[in-house]
Amino acid sequence: MKNSFVQVQNLAKRFPIANEEELTVFENANFAIEKGEFVCITGHSGCGKSTILNALAGLDEPTQGCVIMDGKEVVGPSLERGIVFQNYSLLPWLTVMDNVKFGVRARWPNWSKEQIESQCHKFIDMVGLNGTELRKPSELSGGMRQRVSIARAFATQPKLLLLDEPFGALDALTRGNIQDELINIWNETKQTIFMITHDVDEAILMADRVLLMSNGPRARVAESVVVDIARPRKRAEIIDAPEYYKIRNYLVNFLVNRSKELSGSSPSLNEEPLTVNPGVETRPMPETKAIA
């Protein structure tokens, strides 16, 4: 934890409510992300996942605690941290190319035109959008728009990439394709990624570690589940891995049952989430109701 690339320390978010005590969404969130790691965070709506992501991004100020990245405290948004939003957040008056350029130009203001263009083309190709450079976002499908958004974020080569449910608004087939692409890009770039997802399968497919949050209010980052499945992972093959269902059942069980039970019990200061590795551990797992 001490020397990790990203350190989240005792993060808390509270909202004042009229005539009442403040509402604590979550508190004492402590976790770390290593360089090159792909970490997913999941939990029910309202547990504060997005708030944590926004705090990492520097877009939202936590009520308490801090985020340290690369030895420096995060105090505001920065090009060191790229973000992909669920609603794509493309600029609708710019073409695909210009949207990607927007990021690259901001990142390297001194680059020549050729450098900027080649960087943009490289990442537009990477997400499989070559040929659509001159189209406007309104002329693209939801999946294609999210690809542009991913290209824009990766093209600036941030030290930390934050993905806020990037596939939440996409249909299942498109989602699968873009997940594959994202894994491919990640394999190439070895970017450090922190991603919010509601999809257990998505988390297992992509993540090195899945952080589990209990239900809010007074949510906590309860556990850190190691996903020990060998890479490269493929969507079609991953289900054959011996650990797959063990991990999956563990996650589903947490979300269906234990996230409720744990809710309302705040961790103490500096308490870190329990690290579990359901893929290798042989101890009996908690009762599982849903196996889909």
Added chain:
Amino acid sequence: MDIRGKSIILSLAILVTMLGIWEMSVHKPESSEPLSEYELLMGGAEQESRVPPPSDVLKLAASELSNPFYDAGPNDKGIGIQLGYSLYRVLAGYLLAMLIALPLGFVIGMSPLMYRAINPFIQILRPISPLAWMPLALFVIKDSEASAIFVIFICSIWPMLVNTAFGVSNVRKDWLRVASTHELSRLRTALTVILPAAAPTILTGMRISIGIAWLVIVAAEMLVGGTGVGYYVWNEWNNLDLTSVIFSILMIGLVGMLLDMILAAAIKRVKYQE
């Protein structure tokens, strides 16, 4: 036939019918009786004045438009020259208004504090008829030309200001987040994100403004006199030349339509689909 073709035919039919009714209704009644003594004394003129028929207006239009820029002294200038004067005043006042309204609108739109501080002034000043400023303008500026421009300035500033502030303050938060995560400065954010995002709203305000400015210039020129299409209308009324009055009314409409079309085309260019 598609709806476009049908609409053109219908428009032409309405035009011909209206002109026909106008032409018929203003014709002198044929009278076989010899002129009375009174009528002879009046040179055959009727007591009851009549609006000239459209055929006269068309004839005048043809001759005026064949030489629109002639200048035969202060009281006899071509319609082109008069419209030119009016356009010059409108554009001068309009551009001055733009210089103030657009930056100020940005400031108001980007800062809730400035919005609250400046909004009361806008609300009080906006409903004032621009012509009500005229006496004050004449007294302070002491120049009728500049006063007319000031009146245009004061009437076209409000829609631009209000629309700019509205457009700027309603830029989607997502896009502002994109700007802040890319570490854009405030100025760059204003120019590369807020301006294109708010451009359709801003230009809509400018379109409303140019329409109002063109309405107001006619009245302003009737007051300040000398040149311009407003003065021309009033002068021809004093000359009792109704044909010229009707002709200039039509020209005012035509130029107003062209100004509106230019702004509409500009809006179309900056419009984007989300």
